[in-house]
Amino acid sequence: MVKKLFLLLILFFSINATYAQEAKPVKERLENLISYSSISILPDTLKNWIEWVETGESGEEEIPKRNKAWENFLTSYYRHLGTMDSPSMSEATLRGLSQYLTFPFLKGRILDFKSIGKSDISSTDVLSTFGNGSKHLLLIPELGFDKSLFDDFRQLYKSGFTFHEVSFPSGNNTLKYPSRSEYSKAVWLSSIESLILDYLNKLGNKELTVVAIGSGTQLAIKVASKSNKVKGIVSINGRYQSSLIDPLTGKDATAARRKVLSKTAFPTSMVIQVSPSNLSSSYAFSKDLVKNQQYLNQITPDNVNTIFRYSREFAAQDVIDEIRQIDIPILNIVPVHNDQSSKASDLATLRSWQELNSNHPDLPISIVRVWESQDLVFTDQPQLFDYYFSQFINQPRKPISQIPSENKVNVEPASPFASISQTIETTLIRIDYHQPAVNGRKVFGELVPFGQIWRAGANNATTIEVTNDVVLNEKFKLEKGRYSVFLIPKKGTWEVVFNHIADQWGAFNYKKSFDALRFKVTPETTKDMQEYLSYQINRTAIDKVEVSMHWENSRISFTINENFDLPKAPEGFDHSMWTKILDDELGDGVNARLTDGKSLSYFQKTDTLWLRYDLHAYNNRKAFALNLLIDSDNDQSTGNAWFGQNTEFTFDKALTLWMQKSSNGFQGINGIMNPEDFTTGNQNLAYMNNLTYYLSMEDKYYIVGVPIKDLELKSKKIRVIGAVGEFQTWNDDIGDSQSALISIKR
Incomplete structure (x- = not known):
């Protein structure tokens, strides 16, 4: 099948033409x-x-x-x-x-052709019926080919179905070439569409499902938009032509604009005599070479320009309005050579449906891939095809989900496939990519130009999948899903791009309008040269990983956390009033993997004492613990001795915040304890849930506010130290061997 509108370029190199x-x-x-x-x-x-x-x-x-x-x-x-x-x-x-x-x-060849075909064609030239099952299928092959493309399909499902089979007229049965005024219109396909609609009207009250191959999907969409007989479409590597995005504006094209864009079908089949062998190279029906050649034998010197004409009419149509109008389920089964090195044309098919889904999520469309297959999936992978097809036939309104493929790579490409995954909490993160080699070249700035969108790997665009909503670099939210990943290297900061269209070949068809997220990162120059591009996912905390890309002597990285709402300080919160009272060294906690305190600051605003715990590092956003140990009479000769690192400190009150994330938000201990209950674990709170707290994992701090009256202070000056940890696990004092004095204004 013709894969691109501009097949001319492919044919240019080996054309076999005859000229008048x-x-x-x-x-x-x-x-x-x-x-x-x-x-x-x-x-x-x-x-x-x-x-x-x-x-x-x-x-x-x-x-x-x-x-x-x-x-x-x-x-x-x-x-x-x-x-x-x-x-x-x-x-x-x-x-x-x-x-x-x-x-x-x-040489005078342009428009100097002999008109072939006949004036009119009946439904018997186009349609035939086979079988007598209770379920009805309308089979539409690739444009320009006949019903034999469905031979294996018919054998698989011959019991239980009646087949209404379309064959596209060719050779002497072909409709005449259109007149000059009609050339930019799809006059052949429109005629065949009318014949199919008339045929369906004569079926009485029978409903049917359309099964279409390749660009035959476009005809299926047009028929379904005009007939209430069609209850669903199964599209196999289905392609349709639409000017969904206007290249001038980057937005949905207007109806008038789409009409203009549909005229991009250059009158190629009238300019040259296409070689059958060259046109055949654009089709790949089956991995079975014998069967594939049988289908390709339909391309002969007598009908090669006819088949090419069908492809031009395909390009001259615009069916986006029809797609928007139909309210029937569509299953698109896309074949790919294998999961690691998909053909660019396969990915173009996937991309077009994914873009449609992204722009119109209300449309009932399911998209699945079948690996190690050419276009006739029911021939190359009959079991996988039946898995999807049977589900759709039995429950067409139920979304069809992708099942993983167990196929292995048969041939290692020049840029081998690689995959890496990691789990944080309940979220799986997976990156699929290909590994180009430096191979003695200058990569960034030459092989990969600065300032241009890059596939972040080789072959297919690199993809990342997250099974839950996540946060990148502590601030950028990304919904669960599968995305293509692009990079824009620059001399300074780089840009990381996540795009909704996951299956793309390179960045050739990248569209900014489908971006899900963009953010900047600063690359680092490494001493060690990385020959093959490599991605790594390294855990840095229980709920946090660092994703890095390293190639040549450049490395970029960003972090990923599960996404949930943290209690953040309001926008009007004044951070300029803090007075730092205690510092703490890096890495002096009991457990190096748990939260590590950095400093303790405070300020008083009217009747509230605010405290800020800055951190060197945190371990888990879902579980945190902090204390303020208070000597409320500023008398270190009395009170209970603290059991942490600063064992010389005595206290008579403990501000306590031990919290853990649950489905109902953060739950735990929030209040003020006396030292006896604190040290014995009785957890009796003199004041319960009276603390206001804010968190910032991006800036690594906790803020706590406590009503001064609840402290029941015995002096205007109190002595304090801080402590941090994870939920009920203490880990590090802020004030290992010293304490700080706070003057309270009353």
């Missing part, structure tokens, strides 16, 4: 081409084109001028259509098209 030798005047040929292209130009523009083309009609040394003439023509043509800003319409594409068209044009 009569040389029609350049002006006539250009006028005909303009007429078929449905564009309007000024007379002076036509005159310039004629001069460009006629310049150097003789002499091989003038070929560059001829190519330039076509390049100017095509640039104007696609600029008129408003598609010059499309990622697929690059300068290289225009140059290739220009070189490709120059020679046949100058």
Whole structure:
């Protein structure tokens, strides 16, 4: 099947064409081409084109001028259509098209063709029926091919189904080529669509499911939008043409704009005689080479331009309105060679459906992949196909979920596949990527240019999957799901990009409008050179990991936590009033993996004493513990001795906050204890739940506010030390051998 609108570039390198030798005047040929292209130009523009083309009609040394003439023509043509800003319409594409068209044009081939086909076709030329089962299926093959593509499918499901099979007319049965006024319209496909609709109307009250292969999906969508007989669509590597995103604006195209964009079908099949062998190279029906060749044998010298014409009509249509209108479930089964090195064309199919899902999540669409398969999944992977197909037939409204593949890599690519995963709490994090090698090259700034979007690996875009909502770098929220990962390396800070369209080949079709998240990171230069690109996921706390990418001598990293709401200080909270009263060394806690205190600060605001516990490191956002040990009469000769590191300190009150995250928020001990209950673990609180607290894991601090009256102080000056830990586990004093004096204003 034709994989891209601009298949011309592929054919350019090995075309086998025959050209009519009569040389029609350049002006006539250009006028005909303009007429078929449905564009309007000024007379002076036509005159310039004629001069460009006629310049150097003789002499091989003038070929560059001829190519330039076509390049100017095509640039104007696609600029008129408003598609010059499309990622697929690059300068290289225009140059290739220009070189490709120059020679046949100058030989008079353009629009000098013999019209084939007949004026009208009946439903018997297009449709046939097989079987007598109670469930009905409408089978639509790849555009331009016949019902034999479904031979294996029919054998699998011959009992219980009635098949209504479409074959696309070819050779002498093909409809005539459209007239000039109709060229940019899909007149063949529209005629076949009408025949199918008439056929369905004669079926009475029977409902059916459409099963379509490749670009036949587009016809299935159009039929389903106009017939209430269709209850669902199973699309196998299904492709559809839509101008969902206007290349000029990056937003949904208007109806009028989509009509213009649909005219990008260049009249190629009238320009050249396509070689069957070259067109065949664009199709891959089965891994079974014998079967695959049987299907490819349908491409003959007599019908090769007919099949190519179907592909042009596919490109000339726009079905996004039909997709938005239909309210039936669609299952799209996408074959990929294997999970590690998917074809770019497979990923383009996945990407188009994922973009549709992202823009219109209300549409009942399920997307699944089947590995180690070409387009005829029911031939190459019948069991996996049946797993999905049977679910859909029995419960079409129930979303179909992907099952993991057990297929292994058969051939190691130049940039081998790698995968790494880690679990934090209940969240699985998985990164799939390919590992390019430095191979003696300068990577960043040359092989990977600065300032350009990069796939963060090789082959497929790197992907990351998180099974719960997470927070990146302590501040950026990311919903659970699977994303493609891109990087934009720069001389200073880099950008990390997470994009909703997970399955992409490289960054060639990357669209910023589908970004889920962007944030900046600062790269570090490493002494050790990393030959193969590598990702690592290293746990730094119970609920926190560091993700890093290392290649050549550059390394970037970011952190991931499970996402849940922390009690944060309100925006108006004044952080300028803190007075630091105690410092604590790094790493002097009992357990190096638990929370490590850094300093203790305070300020008094009216009747509340605020305390700030800064941390060197924390271990677990879901469980924390802090204490303020208070000598309320500022008399160290009385009170109970503290059992932590500062055993010389005595206290008569303990401000206590031992909290743990639960489904109902943070739960635990919140209040003021006397020392006897504190040391014996009775946990009797003189004041319960009277503490206000805020957390910031980004800035690594806890803030606690306590009403001064609840402290029942015996003196205006109190002596304190701090302590931190995890829930009911003490770990580190802030004030290992000293204490601090706080003056309370009353």
